[in-house]
Amino acid sequence: MINQRRSRTLTAACVFAATAALAVSGCSKSETTDSAGGDSGQGAQAAKTPEATSGSGCSLQTYGAPKLDLKDAVVGFSQSEKEANPFRIAETQSIKDEAAKVGVKKLLTTNAQSQLSKQISDIQDMLSQGAQFLIVAPLNSDGLEPALKAAAAKKVPVLTIDRKVNSTACKDYVAFLGSDFVEQGKRAADAMIKTTGGSGKVAILLGASGNNVTTDRTKGFVDQLKAKAPGLEIVAQQTGEFARDKGQQVMEQLIQSKPDITAVYAENDEMGLGAVTALKAAGKKPGKDVKIVSVDGTRNAVQALVDGEYNAVIESNPRFGPLAFATAQKFYAGEEIPENVIIADRAYDESNAKESLGGAF
Structure with missing residues (x-):
């Protein structure tokens, strides 16, 4: 039955x-x-x-x-x-x-x-x-x-x-009705492994606290890296509240406190695009010096991919x-x-x- x-x-x-x-x-x-x-x-x-x-x-x-x-x-x-x-x-x-x-x-x-x-x-x-x-x-x-x-x-x-x-x-x-957010995190991790070759230091720009999107996207990503790419070390996790300006602020702080970061996983595109702005202002080349993978699928993020300033985007429809x-x-x-x-x-x-x-x- x-x-x-x-x-x-x-x-x-x-x-x-x-x-x-x-x-x-x-x-x-x-x-x-x-x-x-x-x-x-x-x-x-x-x-x-x-x-x-x-x-x-x-x-x-x-x-x-x-x-x-x-x-x-x-x-x-x-x-x-x-x-x-x-x-x-x-x-x-x-x-x-x-x-x-x-x-x-x-x-x-x-x-x-x-x-x-x-x-x-x-x-x-x-x-x-x-x-x-x-x-x-x-x-x-x-x-x-x-x-x-x-x-x-x-x-x-x-x-x-x-x-x-x-x-x-x-x-x-x-x-x-919605996406499988854990699966999104796993797919983002797979994209990160591909673009980094499976090694480096990763910062996670977390979404807003108090909802399952942030929890699940984090779990999927972290668990997948542990299982498939132990050479990718997560060195920072800090909330950017799903906002571009907050993502930029957090990235600016991380550039100072963790200057050896080589990759960023942003739990939405807006934070990822904020990170791009912060990296460029610091004289770094996003997409090259620091790999960037995020979730959403906005036109601005896909355009950043076209421009070589981004590495992968997992859509959240x-x-x-x-x-x-x-x-x-x-x-x-x-x-x-x-x-x-x-x-x-x-x-x-x-x-x-x-x-x-x-x-x-």
Whole structure:
């Protein structure tokens, strides 16, 4: 029975992926549509398929929500961070574009400006405005409980995207849609090993604390280096809070305190680009004197690859609109939703950066 349930869960995930033209982990070739070769990622390397999605399925009946036609619905989207970050710009636009394509009656959008208290009040305000379905990009993995409880009290389903919440699936939220962040860290480590030859001194620019993205990207990277490249020594780990200016400040400090650093792993592109600025100001050649690998897939980072100032970028796909609304439609059609639905991520290096630049966000 457990194996049958797991099989159904994976098949459901794969159907969502095909509907949204995005690959989901655990799918067979016959079940998966991989966007890596499509218009948005020409020439970029496809993601390595992670292990299967986890968790039993969640249906409309088990969640206890009323049936809904999205064309007659008010849908709310809660963005977590300032849209100065290209990832957030692309993510929000993807939700807006797909809502229009699906024909959603009304889309409410808010931005928490990186404040947890504001995200809670934003979600509560959308509920008071009649939101019947919510898509939430959580600021942190913890702390949204008051907002989730408010949604549950009104029987409003919640999909979380790009960051997990430490709550109970199919009770506090329907499902998590996002990347396999541990796998991203592993792929970044593999890229670092390739570009450095497996030896050197590495600094890690950590993301913001308090969310699973930072924890998982760090774990994947560190564990992979330990297993595959003991000659790459991690000599510093310091948070740059996913911000370019903070990444630059941290890199400036590290240049002084750890002048023998030969490589940088930045847990998002913005921090990596900040490191580029700091290295150039110090008279060093980023991409040559100091190798740089980061995660996101922004156009600016891929351009830095083209310019020889970067060495590799692992994409974290922000285009959640098609997958989110396809998942919502399946949910309201009575189908089971997997607890974790994994979106496909591409990879960029010097071999494909130029031809793939147009597909970066």
